[in-house]
Amino acid sequence: MNIHRLTLPLAVTGCCLLAWHGGVRLSGSDLFPTPGDVALGIVELGRKGLLVKYIVASLFRVTWGFTLAVIIGVPFGLLLGWYGRAFAAFNPLIQMLRPISPIAWIPVAILWFGVSDLAPIFLIFLASVFPITVSAIAAVRNMQPVYLRAAQNFGLARVELFRRVIFPASLPQIITGLRIALGIAWLVVVAAEMIAVNSGLGYLIIDARNAGKRYDLVVAGMVLIGLIGLVLDLLMRQLEQFDEVRWGYGNR
Amino acid sequence: MATDNTTAVTVRDLWLNFDTVPVLERINFEVKVGEFVCLVGPSGCGKSTLLNIIAGFLPCPRGAVRVANEPVTGPDPQRIFVFQENGVFPWLTVRDNIGFGLTRRTETERRATVAHYVEMVGLKGFEQSYPRELSGGMRQRVEIARALAAKPSIIYMDEPFGALDFITRLKMRADLVRIWQQEKQTILFVTHDIEEAVQLADRVFVMSPRPATITTVIPVNLLRPRDLDAPGYLETRDQIFDALGMSHRLDGAGT
Numbered sequence: 145m146n147i148h149r150l151t152l153p154l155a156v157t158g159c160c161l162l163a164w165h166g167g168v169r170l171s172g173s174d175l176f177p178t179p180g181d182v183a184l185g186i187v188e189l190g191r192k193g194l195l196v197k198y199i200v201a202s203l204f205r206v207t208w209g210f211t212l213a214v215i216i217g218v219p220f221g222l223l224l225g226w227y228g229r230a231f232a233a234f235n236p237l238i239q240m241l242r243p244i245s246p247i248a249w250i251p252v253a254i255l256w257f258g259v260s261d262l263a264p265i266f267l268i269f270l271a272s273v274f275p276i277t278v279s280a281i282a283a284v285r286n287m288q289p290v291y292l293r294a295a296q297n298f299g300l301a302r303v304e305l306f307r308r309v310i311f312p313a314s315l316p317q318i319i320t321g322l323r324i325a326l327g328i329a330w331l332v333v334v335a336a337e338m339i340a341v342n343s344g345l346g347y348l349i350i351d352a353r354n355a356g357k358r359y360d361l362v363v364a365g366m367v368l369i370g371l372i373g374l375v376l377d378l379l380m381r382q383l384e385q386f387d388e389v390r391w392g393y394g395n396r
Numbered sequence: 397m398a399t400d401n402t403t404a405v406t407v408r409d410l411w412l413n414f415d416t417v418p419v420l421e422r423i424n425f426e427v428k429v430g431e432f433v434c435l436v437g438p439s440g441c442g443k444s445t446l447l448n449i450i451a452g453f454l455p456c457p458r459g460a461v462r463v464a465n466e467p468v469t470g471p472d473p474q475r476i477f478v479f480q481e482n483g484v485f486p487w488l489t490v491r492d493n494i495g496f497g498l499t500r501r502t503e504t505e506r507r508a509t510v511a512h513y514v515e516m517v518g519l520k521g522f523e524q525s526y527p528r529e530l531s532g533g534m535r536q537r538v539e540i541a542r543a544l545a546a547k548p549s550i551i552y553m554d555e556p557f558g559a560l561d562f563i564t565r566l567k568m569r570a571d572l573v574r575i576w577q578q579e580k581q582t583i584l585f586v587t588h589d590i591e592e593a594v595q596l597a598d599r600v601f602v603m604s605p606r607p608a609t610i611t612t613v614i615p616v617n618l619l620r621p622r623d624l625d626a627p628g629y630l631e632t633r634d635q636i637f638d639a640l641g642m643s644h645r646l647d648g649a650g651t
Binding site for chain 1: 451453470471472473475476477479481482483485486487488489496497526527528546
């Protein structure tokens with residue numbers, strides 16, 4: 145069982161790498177790298193000390209932007225989910241801002257924050273704060289009314305009601321929202337780094353292209369982004385395993 | 397209004413319409429302190445709604461509901477409601493659920509109270525379990541223990557065993573009677589199950605179909621625990637069937 149769970153994905157990945165390798169060889173391209181060239185590119189980045197530096201730079205920006213979005217989005221969403229009038233007041237604005245791609249904010253971010261770490265952090269914050277807020281709103285609104293009535297029955301009001309019932313009842317759905325938001329944040333940090341800064345995996349891709357058409361390093365950057373995104377999602381999934389929230393995910 | 401300190405709940409001339417549809421008409425009754433009363437009626441007659449009004453979850457439309465001589469203005473920790481759909485909090489362990497209403501006690505008191513009621517409802521060994529790990533009957537036991545631990549004077553129960561299988565239901569009824577005999581709260585219990593009412597109640601209030609009113613009050617003067625085969629048991633059951641306007645004899649012999 146466990147062996148099959150590993151062998152099948154490995155086999156598929158291996159076949160794709162082979163096809164990639166064969167495709168590059170057949171086309172005779174000397175710009176587009178084979179998987180081997182990419183692996184060597186990663187090793188080269190490691191030797192120059194850029195591998196760790198760029199990964200840390202990207203993760204640093206995501207951590208800050210995402211953390212800010214959680215700190216603001218979760219309480220804001222809980223309040224909007226609970227207070228119908230606040231929801232009615234803010235929801236149209238949220239729904240209008242939400243479809244604007246964070247990429248569209250890049251010029252504004254540069255204008256406000258210059259070419260510094262603040263610009264991508266701001267963009268990541270923008271990208272993740274909306275899904276987090278919206279999932280927190282939905283979580284409160286979908287809460288089983290019986291929990292609320294039980295809480296009222298025990299005399300809970302306001303702060304205690306939020307702390308002891310509304311927040312824990314909403315947490316499973318909020319965590320799902322955080323997972324989605326972190327995925328988007330990771331997408332956006334790479335895009336943001338292509339323009340506003342001079343370090344990070346997004347910068348690596350643009351820099352390798354501009355400084356000598358190093359496509360092995362371009363694809364190396366892409367592979368690293370994918371792998372780190374996978375690890376981030378696996379980490380977020382671990383949150384769903386806690387006893388306090390496992391009830392919210394059916395029988396998975 | 398003639399009430400004294402032996403009356404726990406008084407309902408006077410309560411009427412309710414949903415829009416223009418009359419649901420409850422001229423409901424009048426009193427429940428004595430320490431009494432176990434079952435409200436029985438056909439499905440959809442409004443007995444759950446009535447219990448929700450009495451408990452203060454719904455506003456009293458017309459008429460009066462008084463508990464301990466005070467008009468009811470909302471839910472109160474002195475009167476705990478046990479829900480049909482199970483209101484146990486899935487994010488808390490059995491222990492924390494049962495201790496939920498005990499935040500104003502000291503930690504030692506709280507622990508002792510929780511242990512006492514865990515024992516009483518037969519959940520010893522499951523204190524650290526989460527509700528999702530328990531059966532439906534055990535979850536309902538947690539909710540009953542949570543209600544008891546808050547030391548209410550009245551417990552409202554809205555078909556609390558409705559979702560359980562037959563055997564579990566019988567066991568839960570027997571345990572509820574045993575617990576009530578120890579704890580002596582007033583219990584107002586809504587059910588559509590006539591057998592359940594006969595097994596549990598001191599008095600059974602029989603409701604008519606919508607627009608519902610209480611048509612008959614049937615005292616159940618049987619010793620507990622009640623034997624399903626006792627002549628008095630069947631007689632009481634038949635009285636309720638008659639009050640509901642139906643014969644329980646389905647063999648075609650007529651009533």
